[in-house]
Amino acid sequence: RLAGVVENARRDTPTVSYFGEIEALAEGIQGASDVALEQVTGLPVMTITPNLEALARYGLSIDDVQQAVAVAQGGAIAGQVFEGDRRFDIVVRLPEAQRQDPQALASLPIPVPAAVAGGEQATYVPLHQLASIEVVPGPNQISRENGKRRVVVTSNVRGRDLGSFVEELRDQVSARIELPEGYWVDYGGTFEQLISAGQRLSVVVPVVLVMIFGLLFMAFGSARDAAIVFTGIPLALTGGVAALWLRDIPFSISAGVGFIALSGVAVLNGLVMVSFIRRLLDQGAPLHEAILNGAQARLRPVLMTALVASLGFVPMAINVGTGAEVQRPLA
Known part of the structure; x- marks a missing residue:
């Protein structure tokens, strides 16, 4: 899979030595694989x-x-x-x-x-x-992006998350390579898509949580009952974070999507439980008795709902083949 692209451009002919240094730095970083420099010279x-x-x-x-x-x-x-x-x-x-x-x-x-x-x-x-x-050897090809000349260094990442790899590479390039005026380095490929998706999630997740609370308020007609069900989301997310930590899986976009799905399951279980308890209260049962009876009566539906979602993700959680880097954080 394409992990990252280091793009370099200048108004005049690029100096290949800088790109070779970046390639050497990328090869020395843990997790780098199949590092290659775009062939730009060699044509007579x-x-x-x-x-x-x-x-x-x-x-x-x-x-x-x-x-x-x-x-x-x-x-x-x-x-x-x-x-x-x-x-x-x-x-x-x-x-x-x-x-x-x-x-x-x-x-x-x-x-x-x-x-x-x-x-x-x-x-x-x-x-x-x-x-x-x-x-004499001349340019083999001249690539351009947005009207600027570009040379690409590509690398795959195996055994670690993409974000930390690019962050370490960025620190190494900034500390060890001094580019002349007119040169710059951009990190693209899958990493660019990761940044874009992260920015979208930073907007989508708060909106989804607000919508969930709004739907709960419309269902119960009470902010207190909606808040009681909504408190199940942080507890569920805590378990998800613990699972990622125990399996040594870094947080990714797939994990973020999995947290959103987990929030839905937690809200569904809380909704089933609180709805039944409110029904018992409307029938005149004391609060303590309604809570105990509601928990006992709705234990099986809640467990079935949670187990269906959990067992359905087990094949994805133990997958080690193609697509495992996406499926495992999601599960």
Whole structure:
């Protein structure tokens, strides 16, 4: 599973050494697996660097050399051929073998101005006398996000929670790597989704609790009885936190969803119990007797409700296969 993405961008060409350092830091953190750096270099590129002194000696400009090389490599339209109503451009350029051969390209003739040549006949000078030609490793690919160049370092996380892994990686990068101006590091992938889901839960959970209390108040018509049932939620959540601690499972979005479901089960059991006790009170039974009889009469329905939900989650709680990192915290 994709655990995290470290994204780096700058307005000009990125320096791969910084990304290699981040990759090395990620490999040294506990839980890191399958750490990989996006391949951004390694593609052979032919570069032609003009010699300004030689150009000045022959009265040429950089543009003169660029135009000649552009025609030799990319071609130029020399005319058109007509076949009936159709027309085709005639493109002149060097053969493929010579375009890929630096030695052949070095012999490309560049026309010299007549004023410099000192004669009426056209004079040419080979390209290797005006520029240096070499094949060097160039960019293999250029990735962009929001108009900025980006290099990605990916990593999977096994044996620990994603949040603590990214937090440790962030501390290591901040302490050991000093990025130049124009560079920055973003943490995305599944971690970005985790942050987004956590922000949504911080809004959804309070709203759900308020709605539960509102529904209880509408059902009983009494804030006191609604509060009595509502107090079962913190006790149920305490048990859930203890279960996570005993099994050494970190809190996650799946665990948050499980806490919401647990709140529903706790409210349902309290609703069954309090409703029956109120019925006994309306029939004239004393409070103490109504509580005892209500607890005894509704013990079986409450246990059945709780056991159905608990036993249904047992396969998820003991799962160790695919999807266990989602199912176990939920159960």
